[in-house]
Amino acid sequence: MIKNDKAQLKLVQFENKDIRGLVELSASVGWDYDEQEVGTVMASGKIFGHKNADGEILSSAAIIKYDGNLASIGMVIVNNDFRGLGLGKEVTQKCLDYVSSDLSVMLIATEEGKPLYEKMGFKTVDSVHKFLCDTYDVTKSIVNINYTVESCTESDFNEILKIDEAAFGNKRSHFLHQRIKQSKQCLTVKDSQGNIIGYGLSVLGSVNLILGPIAAPNPQIAALILDRLAYGHQGKLRIDVPSGHKEFMLFLENKGFVKAANPPVMLINSANLPPRNNTLFAIAAQVFG
Template sequence: MSSGAFPSPQAARIDGPIIRPLRPGEEAELEALLAAAYGHARFGPTVRRLAGMADAAVHVLEAEGALRAAAAVVDYGRVAYLGIVGTDPAMQGRGFGRRIVEAALAPVPPDRVILLDASVAGAPLYEKLGFVDVDQSVVLEARAPVEAPPVPGMAALTEADLPAVIAYDSGVFGADRTSGIRALFREHPGGAVICRDGGRVVGYGLRQPDRIGPVLAETQAIGAALVAALSASGPEGPATITVPSSNAAMLDHLRGRGVAELRRLRHMRRGGDRHPSDRGRIAVMASFHLG
């Protein structure tokens, strides 16, 4: 287990409902809960990914014999990311959302910077818990390949490239995301691209079935070329692309090629005196649970 992994949380009873770790075999029930909470059924890969990561802790709230709320935190050592916060719509108004978030955050060491991406409806809760806005995360949808001029040094990313990619990613993101990057690569090794300048990594990108990301790059031209390659390599159908609002060049590039903006989330931070990432070099985020 990495140095950033959590201690094993203890189950806590709060006015009847029980907050505890997700148990093996409950993944399908958690997927159903998140599908109801978010209104779509694409959480299978996310749940399986988090359940298999040693530095991820998935908390659930059980009430009336079923899972009613959930939240997960991935602890990268210097930075922790809160995600998949969801409550059964039939249980709204009972305070389950706040309870599960507080339980998920409780084991996080006090020296961690905690990041999250909040909807308009969810942000007031996080404000009460001490989170502040630092940026926006812009969700777009590409319905066709996103064209861009190629750049020198691009190649398929192989497993042998992962140590260099992880080191590059850590310098941009501000923490070691080894577990998340390796998990994404294992899931879709054919959807990965690297860009080198000589022997130095200057960008990389990963593709998920319905999502592009993460994509990190030293220049806008490299980021655009990586997105183009990844958008052409995936299955047919729309692909989500989530871009930090501070990367205005990538947003302008995507809009100029007809990629539609769907919504914006409030990118929030608790702890530290500044954002740990260079959001200008993050062309595309990985997800709302991996950062």
């Protein structure tokens, strides 16, 4: 590719027909988005990016607006041959321009992308801990007779939504509905009175079984949910844990997870993330904040 071809590039909003090309762009930089994941991102928000005259996708960025005063940017990718031309900044700005200027917008940055976001006005407010596991240790499966773990049903959605809103700090009904549709498992934990006190999802990607979101009242219940989501999976697993959950992260390490990265959570148009109740033990994925 010749870099001076930038004048021929067109910044567009992608459609369902572009999903395959977005997967190919992701693979070209070593990321593992598959068609289901890109489809959920597209169904939950908007994806913008550059195409050349031949229709080849050369960049992308997604923005997901939640029900309240918060949105999340992710999936910021630029074709290696077109880096250094400002495409990443241009497509990220397109996402910001799509929403109101007084809306808080978060993103989870790569180390490579962090300087760009800082120049655009994003500030680091937190971090997440990315854990990977080649083989989950099932030698000591967790049993807790005080709680029951069940597959979620449609009638559970409103309770799950309430738990998620308090944990994440923002209501995200449309996204959560889409993510549950995509999930391999959606589990709830109920107390002895039958009240839902926590939930968790797993999503089977092209490389990893992605564990999250997981929301629970304490590390022990979070561990119980993770154990049920991971149990019996033959293959690699991934979980991204918000900061402040040392006991839960120790549990992960004891189960064979290894910390692979500690990317920053960045924010623009606000100094702080929305208030959370410290019950979010795993995020859905970095693109969703």
